[in-house]
Amino acid sequence: xxxxxxxxxxxxxxxxxxxxxxxxxxxxxxxxxxxxxxxxxxxxxxxxxxxxxxxxxxxxxxxxxxxxxxxxxxxxxxxxxxxxxxxxxxxxxxxxxxxxxxxxxxxxxxxxxxx
Amino acid sequence: xxxxxxxxxxxxxxxxxxxxxxxxxxxxxxxxxxxxxxxxxxxxxxxxxxxxxxxxxxxxxxxxxxxxxxxxxxxxxxxxxxxxxxxxxxxxxxxxxxxxxxxxxxxxxxxxx
Numbered sequence: 402x403x404x405x406x407x408x409x410x411x412x413x414x415x416x417x418x419x420x421x422x423x424x425x426x427x428x429x430x431x432x433x434x435x436x437x438x439x440x441x442x443x444x445x446x447x448x449x450x451x452x453x454x455x456x457x458x459x460x461x462x463x464x465x466x467x468x469x470x471x472x473x474x475x476x477x478x479x480x481x482x483x484x485x486x487x488x489x490x491x492x493x494x495x496x497x498x499x500x501x502x503x504x505x506x507x508x509x510x511x512x513x514x515x516x
Numbered sequence: 517x518x519x520x521x522x523x524x525x526x527x528x529x530x531x532x533x534x535x536x537x538x539x540x541x542x543x544x545x546x547x548x549x550x551x552x553x554x555x556x557x558x559x560x561x562x563x564x565x566x567x568x569x570x571x572x573x574x575x576x577x578x579x580x581x582x583x584x585x586x587x588x589x590x591x592x593x594x595x596x597x598x599x600x601x602x603x604x605x606x607x608x609x610x611x612x613x614x615x616x617x618x619x620x621x622x623x624x625x626x627x628x629x
Contacts, residue, residue: 405558433616444520444606444620445559490558494616497564501572502615503549504608506558 404428405493407507415515420478422510424491427472431493435504436465436476439488448489449476478512486514518543520609520621528627529597537592537624539607547610548590549618550582552603559606565590566615594626602628 406425414420422436432453437445451458451465451474458465464477478485491507521540529535541548547566551559561574565584579595588609594601604625608618 435616435618437620442622444522444608444622447617447619450617492558497572499571500566501549501564502610503561503564503572503574504551504559504616504618505561508556508558 403508405491405505405507407489407491407510409510410508411511411513413513413515414481416483417480420476420481420485420512420514422476422478422489422491422512424474424476424507425472426474426493428493428495428505429469429472431495431505433494434465434467434474435492435494436463437490437492438485439490439509445490481514483514483516486512488512520607520619522605522607522621522624524624525622526625526627528629531597531599531628533597534593534595535597535626537594537605537607537626539590539592539609539621541588541590541607541609542611542619545609545611545619546588547612547615548584548588549608549610550590550592551606551608551620552576553606553623554603562592564615597628599628602626 435450436448439445488509492504549564550562553559563573583591604623606623608620
């Protein structure tokens with residue numbers, strides 16, 4: 402049961418253009434959504450998050466949009482830079498009965514920025 | 517500010533053996549979570565520790581166990597290793613009051629032969 406899905410395994414974008422990464426989820430109880438970037442041989446790096454009560458959050462070149470009715474979120478990177486080439490993971494947070502807040506991850510999208 | 521650190525970086529074990537992985541949380545963080553990442557997949561939640569107690573567990577058998585120490589560092593222990601346990605093991609720490617905001621270490625690559 403894949404509760405968080407990233408349907409595009411890869412995306413290629415020209416430097417300077419907008420990169421749009423998409424994520425769909427099924428569980429309406431998720432309370433926060435996060436995006437992580439991962440380089441080879443490193444752990445995921447936190448990029449940006451959004452509460453389930455918001456529909457947009459912006460931090461510099463990164464903007465996350467949340468559409469709760471469609472159970473869809475997206476990450477926009479503007480302008481795209483070569484250093485943005487990495488695997489991007491969408492994650493959703495859910496509060497467990499015992500008190501833990503666990504993250505459920507998508508499978509990742511490999512973003513390649515071409516010069 | 518020191519981030520999350522993990523040791524060792526790589527480890528090779530034989531099926532049936534036991535392994536201990538270690539994690540030091542980021543300064544000021546009091547919650548530690550462990551994840552398993554298989555090749556080509558997103559990380560899967562193993563468990564979370566807060567105030568030295570396990571307060572949540574994913575779909576992993578009891579041979580996966582952990583500890584959290586008073587300084588908030590943590591260990592992940594896996595007994596009776598199986599070939600499918602080969603993966604990247606990630607530790608993440610969270611600041612007080614924001615346990616959803618998890619900051620990851622570089623991971624330990626475990627290979628079981």
